Amino acid sequence: MVQEEARKGPWTEQEDFQLVCFVGLFGDRRWDFIAKVSGLNRTGKSCRLRWVNYLHPGLKRGKMTPQEERLVLDLHSKWGNRWSRIARKLPGRTDNEIKNYWRTHMRKKAQERKRAPSPSSSSSNISSSPSNNPTVDSLMTQETGKESFYDTGGPGDKSTSTGKNIEEQGKSENAYSFDDIWKEIALSDGDGIIPVYNGYSEESCNFSCPLMASPTREYGSDSLWQINEEPKIFFPIDQFIPDYEHEGAYITG
DNA sequence: AACGATCTCAACCGCCCAACG
C-alpha cells in the first residue's frame, strides 16, 4: 500500500474539530486508529499531541500564576525534567507547556535561586512563604479574553458543548487546593508518587461533541463501543465540514 | 516607522516501555 505522507505543521480549526469529534467518539487512547478513521492525514502521535496539549477540555491557558511557578520550581528541583510528572501536579497544565515555561522563565529563576544565598532551599523569590500562597483562586482565573475555538480549552463555544468545561474544571480543581498538592508532594517525595490530580482525568474529558453520546472514556474501556472491530459507522466527514465553516460545527447525520 | 534581537509556544523527532499476539 502506498501510504500518503502524513500532514505536518500547524493544525487548522477544521482539523481540530475533526479530531475533537473523533476523540469524542473513540476515546483518547487509540490514536493511530483515530488518525486513520478521522480522515485527518496526520500521524497518531500528532493527533495525540494536539489533543493533549491543546484540545483537551481540561486545559488552562494563560500565564502561570505565582503559585504554579512556585510549584514548578519546587517540583523541578525535586524531580528534574520529568515534565509529565510535574504536569500531573498542576491541574490543567500540560507537560509541554510546563517544559516551555521552564525553558523561558524558570531556568533563569532557578539559576538566580541557586546563586542567591538563600538560607532555606525551599524558599526563594517566587516560592516565598505559604502566607504568600493564598488560594487556588488565582489559578482559576487565568482565562484570556480570546474567544476562539482554541482558547476555550476545547470546542466549547462553537459547538454544542459546554462552556462549562472550564467552570467544571474549576470546581474540581477547587476541590483540590495547592495546599493539598504540596502535602501530597511532601508525602510522596520521590518514590511512590501518586498522581493526586490528573489533569487528563476522565472527569475533565466529558465535553460534549456533536454525535457524542457519552463521555469519551466509556469507549476507551471498550464497553459500549466494540472498537476492536473496526467501526463501520463512519459518517462522511464532509457532511459536517461545510457546516463547520459556518461555525455550526454540527454533524448532520 | 523600520529593523534586528529576543521571547514564546506549537509541533515534530527519536527513544523507551508496556501491551499484545
Place this chain on the structure above:
DNA sequence: CCGTTGGGCGGTTGAGATCGT
C-alpha cells in the same frame, strides 16, 4: 519468550509575536 506495535515522554526546532533601539 520474542517480535511487533502503539503510546508516552523528554528534547529540540522553527515560525510568529513582541520588544528595544
